[in-house]
Amino acid sequence: MIPLSYYLILSGVLFSIGVVGVLISRNAIVIFMAIEVMLNAVSLTLVAFSQQTGSPAGQVFVFLVMTIAAAEAAVGLAIIIVIFRSKESVNVDEVNLMKW
Amino acid sequence: MGTIFFFVLAAVSVISAILIVAQKNAVASALYLIVTLCSQAMLYLLLGASFLAVIQIIVYAGAIMVLFLFVIMLLNLRRDEFGPDKKKIQRVLAFALGAVWLIQVVAVIKLGLSKMSLSPVTPEAALETGSVQTIGKSLFTEYLYPFEITSILLLVAILGSIVLAKKKI
Amino acid sequence: MNPTFLFILITVIKVVVIVHIFMFILSYLTWAERKLLGHIQARLGPKNVGPFGLLQPIADGIKLLFKEDIIPAQANKILFVIAPVLSFIPALIVFAVIPFGDKVTLFGQEIDLIISDINVGLLYIFAITALGVYGIAIAGWASNSKYSLLGGLRSMAQMISYEVSYTLSIVGILMLAGSLSLVDIVKMQDSFWHMFIFKQPLAFLIYLICGIAETNRAPFDLPEAETELVAGFHTEYSSMKFGMFSIAEYANVVNVSAIATTLFLGGWQGPYLPPVVWFLLKMSAFLFLFIWLRATLPRFRYDQLMKFGWQVLLPLALLNILITAVIMII
Numbered sequence: 397m398i399p400l401s402y403y404l405i406l407s408g409v410l411f412s413i414g415v416v417g418v419l420i421s422r423n424a425i426v427i428f429m430a431i432e433v434m435l436n437a438v439s440l441t442l443v444a445f446s447q448q449t450g451s452p453a454g455q456v457f458v459f460l461v462m463t464i465a466a467a468e469a470a471v472g473l474a475i476i477i478v479i480f481r482s483k484e485s486v487n488v489d490e491v492n493l494m495k496w
Numbered sequence: 497m498g499t500i501f502f503f504v505l506a507a508v509s510v511i512s513a514i515l516i517v518a519q520k521n522a523v524a525s526a527l528y529l530i531v532t533l534c535s536q537a538m539l540y541l542l543l544g545a546s547f548l549a550v551i552q553i554i555v556y557a558g559a560i561m562v563l564f565l566f567v568i569m570l571l572n573l574r575r576d577e578f579g580p581d582k583k584k585i586q587r588v589l590a591f592a593l594g595a596v597w598l599i600q601v602v603a604v605i606k607l608g609l610s611k612m613s614l615s616p617v618t619p620e621a622a623l624e625t626g627s628v629q630t631i632g633k634s635l636f637t638e639y640l641y642p643f644e645i646t647s648i649l650l651l652v653a654i655l656g657s658i659v660l661a662k663k664k665i
Numbered sequence: 666m667n668p669t670f671l672f673i674l675i676t677v678i679k680v681v682v683i684v685h686i687f688m689f690i691l692s693y694l695t696w697a698e699r700k701l702l703g704h705i706q707a708r709l710g711p712k713n714v715g716p717f718g719l720l721q722p723i724a725d726g727i728k729l730l731f732k733e734d735i736i737p738a739q740a741n742k743i744l745f746v747i748a749p750v751l752s753f754i755p756a757l758i759v760f761a762v763i764p765f766g767d768k769v770t771l772f773g774q775e776i777d778l779i780i781s782d783i784n785v786g787l788l789y790i791f792a793i794t795a796l797g798v799y800g801i802a803i804a805g806w807a808s809n810s811k812y813s814l815l816g817g818l819r820s821m822a823q824m825i826s827y828e829v830s831y832t833l834s835i836v837g838i839l840m841l842a843g844s845l846s847l848v849d850i851v852k853m854q855d856s857f858w859h860m861f862i863f864k865q866p867l868a869f870l871i872y873l874i875c876g877i878a879e880t881n882r883a884p885f886d887l888p889e890a891e892t893e894l895v896a897g898f899h900t901e902y903s904s905m906k907f908g909m910f911s912i913a914e915y916a917n918v919v920n921v922s923a924i925a926t927t928l929f930l931g932g933w934q935g936p937y938l939p940p941v942v943w944f945l946l947k948m949s950a951f952l953f954l955f956i957w958l959r960a961t962l963p964r965f966r967y968d969q970l971m972k973f974g975w976q977v978l979l980p981l982a983l984l985n986i987l988i989t990a991v992i993m994i995i
Contacts, residue, residue, distance in 0.1 A: 521741075523744070523803075523806055527799075527803070530799070546783070546784065546785050547785060547788070550785050550788040550789055550791075550792050551788070553792040553795065553796065554788065554791055554792045554795055557792075557795060557796060558791075558792065558794075558795025558796065558798070558828070559795070559825065562795075562798055562799075562821060562825055563825075565799075565802055565806075565821070566802075566818070566822070569802070569805075569806055569814065569817075569818060570818070627784065628784070628785060628788075628845055
């Protein structure tokens with residue numbers, strides 16, 4: 397069996413990559429993908445703990461996280477399309493007005 | 497054997513996660529994200545969570561990422577928008593913040609695990625916890641309420657994305 | 666010999682044998698399709714290469730291998746090369762969880778005629794089918810041509826739309842069988858009237874229509890509609906890369922037929938004949954249906970296709986689940 401700490405550190409590393417990705421990229425779609433990486437890192441922690449404690453609760457949470465990720469992707473990409481329609485760009489630096 | 501698999505998968509997921517951000521081409525970033533997601537699914541399998549591993553591929557790789565690719569291909573974005581930020585200060589700060597965050601996480605894991613008493617689980621018990629039957633049972637008894645709430649969430653998301661993306665309703 | 670090593674050895678032998686038989690069926694499916702289409706349209710079909718044109722698939726293979734391999738100048742080279750592989754591999758590995766026979770005893774070893782009986786078998790099939798979209802999407806994008814891109818986008822939209830009903834049509838069977846393992850589902854259908862086609866006729870129809878749409882075959886072959894899109898996503902492909910796309914398409918047809926056989930027609934079970942023969946017979950019936958439909962039906966229009974998928978098939982699939990649940994409770 398692989399020790400629990402390995403999984404936790406891996407998910408910590410993935411989460412940090414996600415954080416850095418959100419901070420340094422300007423393309424809204426890439427920022428979105430970095431957020432997905434962060435969500436997945438957290439899911440990995442939940443699954444690892446759930447298997448360690450023998451309770452399915454953690455895996456149920458991951459299941460719910462996936463539903464939320466799906467909903468988030470649908471709405472988020474719709475927002476990106478709307479921004480692209482009015483600005484011809486998905487650069488987050490250019491999106492600085494609340495209303496167009 | 498399991499440890500070798502773990503390190504290979506961990507390396508694949510970390511490297512492809514880095515490449516998502518480093519790529520100039522959004523389609524390539526999306527493909528690297530798919531690689532990360534699939535290696536996560538393999539890690540779930542290694543943990544014995546067979547149901548979640550398959551669901552991860554169906555939902556993430558099969559639905560969410562297809563949507564991403566679809567939008568990227570439809571928008572036909574300009575190339576110069578991709579890649580890391582050109583402002584140097586923002587890049588330096590981002591990496592500094594990421595490093596601080598990582599150190600904190602590792603410290604918390606080390607401190608927390610030393611205080612916990614963990615008993616090793618057998619592979620059979622792990623498979624039992626991750627099986628469809630166990631998860632299904634707890635999803636429909638103990639966690640029925642959150643489960644029903646997600647259905648409303650999905651409905652709202654469908655309506656919201658149609659209202660947002662459609663020019664004329 | 667130690668048991669782990671023996672298990673690995675048996676599995677590897679099974680994989681090698683099955684992949685070869687699978688490829689053989691695929692190559693002769695192309696022959697059968699051309700021959701049948703020919704006869705349905707009052708032509709003769711291939712007849713010059715070997716007796717009844719039986720060597721035609723081999724000739725085709727050799728021709729494809731020796732053709733010039735063109736990569737367009739403006740294409741994204743890496744993705745252009747990866748795309749055919751990405752659509753080919755998922756089509757091949759689906760077969761790993763489909764049982765095609767009962768246990769047999771060979772050289773004192775009990776062998777299951779299935780590569781791997783995992784307890785999430787059905788979900789595995791859906792997961793791998795879902796991955797099949799990428800090959801087409803990437804091929805469409807990497808070719809850097811308008812026909813390819815349009816074909817690729819169409820195909821993506823079509824596959825995601827029909828995957829929903831495809832998955833939902835199976836849920837009725839899951840409820841009746843109470844298991845995701847295909848071996849258990851086959852064992853449930855132990856006699857003629859216990860076959861799920863009688864208990865789930867609506868699900869069977871929905872599954873079949875969605876299966877045809879998933880494999881991009883006529884009458885749902887919009888991604889490669891010759892009259893408007895040249896050849897769709899594989900317009901720019903030549904040589905063996907093109908060959909891999911068409912093998913993948915035929916492999917998907919065989920997969921859909923094999924899954925339909927397993928889920929609705931009782932898999933390998935049947936009287937008198939050996940199980941493997943029954944499995945192949947039932948599967949060939951579906952393969953014939955695929956070819957017959959291609960010869961008979963005209964192509965749908967794109968808006969009709971989307972409307973049909975979302976407004977007819979999806980509500981029907983949900984209705985099927987509701988009816989199954991009500992009957993199970995009563």
